[in-house]
Amino acid sequence: MILPFLFGLALSSAPGYGPPVAFSVAALNQEEVNERILRAGDDVERLIALAATLKSEDNRDGARAAFRRVLEIDDMNEKAHKGLRHHLYDGKWFESYAKLSKYRREEAKRMKEEHGLVRFEDAWVPVLDVPFLRMGWVKVNDSWAHPRIVKEKERVNKLKEAGFQLRKDDMSWVGPDDFDKWTQLLWKCGEDWLTMEEANKFHSELGQWWKLGGNYFEVYSTCKWEIADAARAYADLIYPELVRLFGKTPEEPPVFVVLNDLTQYNAFAAGDQATQRQGAEFEGFSSLHHSFFADMFYDNTEPPYIYKGPGVGYWDESSSAWGPHSVRHAVAQSYCDQIDRSWNTISEVLDQSGGGQAGFDNFWKEKDIPRWLRYGAASYVERYADDRFLGLGKSGSTVRDWAFSEIRKDGLRPLDEIFEFKLSLDDIESSSKMIHEAGVVVAYLTYSSDPKVGEAHDAFKNALKNGEGVSEATQAFQKLLLEREKEIRKYIGV
Secondary structure (H helix, E strand, C coil), X not given: CHHHHHHHHHHHHCCCCHXXXXXXXXXXXXXXXHHHHHHHCCCHHHHHHHHHXXXXXXCHHHHHHHHHHHHHHCCCCHHHHHHCCCEEECCEEECCHHHHHHHHHHHHHHHHHHHCEEEECCEEEEHHHHHHHHCCCEEECCXXXXXXXXXXXXXXHHHHHCCCEEECCCCEEECHHHHHHHHCCCEXXXXXXXXXXXXXXXXXXXXXXXXEECCCCEEEECCCHHHHHHHHHHHHHHHHHHHHHHCCCCCCCCEEEEECCHHHHHHXXXXXXXXXXXXXXXXXXXXXXXXXXXXXXXXXXXXXXXXXXCEEEECCHHHHHHHHHHHHHHHHHHHHHHCCCCHHHHHHHHHCCCCHHHHHHHHHHXXXXXXXXXXXXXXHHHHHCCHHHHCECHHHCEHHHHHHHHHHHHCCCCHHHHHHCCCCHHHHHHHHHHHHHHHHHHHHHHHCCCHHHHHHHHHHXXXXXXXXXXXXXXXXXXXXXXXXXXXXXXXXXX
């Protein structure tokens, strides 16, 4: 028994013995498969059946050979392609996912370059349409519209037909049966009609705020009604200044938020885990100033959510002198974002297909208005603009005089640093000052009599309004201002 075993072991380990035997078996198997395929001829159904039989016999190579023969006869045969695990895309079959991916990359590049189209789900669509499709918007008169807003407009039309009137002092629709309550200066809060004192208390909570409509803006406020009304007046007053700066006007009234004190301001910015209220900002820059941009504020009362992106300030009765400053800054932030939305990033956030710091960086890269100019405009209307709505500052001087004196204390940093506009919570004092240094540049731009500055500014406004060549116009605009740095310093006396 031992000798035959050792002899067999010696044969199997000797060079040339094992592999030729295995090769011969494989060769015989392949010959048999080839004969069976030949016998099937051009009968596709018979070949498909043969492939299934070979697969059941665990002869996968044979099955693939049968499927390949089918494709020689019918190159679009679905069963054969699926048997070979090919990928169907755009009416074409691809032998591997790598080949499919290469095709899709080349196709995407060609479609975008030649037609301005990108793939969205199963269709080719214009690049600019993707964010709105992603958010579930609808086309109305060739323009994209949020379905909730469309529904609200339909509701409003029905109310008008029924004789309701809009009360812009709280943005409520009052029916004919309640006109007497309107004249009595009662306010509809939920299902109840309340006195002014009661209504002020009701609206002092976040989310239950007053809503007042102005000529150009809408204000959400937890302040007393008279303060919210004053905020509305300030917003309408500075609107022409913002139009003069940017040349582009909002399609819908921008919303800004005015809260009743610093505590509520901080709570709104930070959010509340206990009530699952999301924070209103990403970067935490509410601590840099008494106003901030709420880049994470949505109307999430029902899906699909509506992005608001308002400027937010506060007006505390106990220190009311700073309230108008905060309001004006917030108004400008709202205006700037309304005319320069980052729809692609916003849609990715809502779709949860983007996020984190990378997603937020894209939010700012997507914008046409450089960040220094946006914050500079907010600072400008807060403290450097026309004295007729800024009023007096310390010791009877104008607010602008006082604001310039604040900048002169430590001087104006180089303009190229202002244009980079790197705000940081690591140096709150410096970042806060940089916001107002950007305001100085905007003030110079607004009041300069230099014709070249005016031409560069007009070129930027036209590009922004038309949506073409904004980057080039911005670079030219900033280059000219850098050349005028000495004049800007002279303008404020530094």
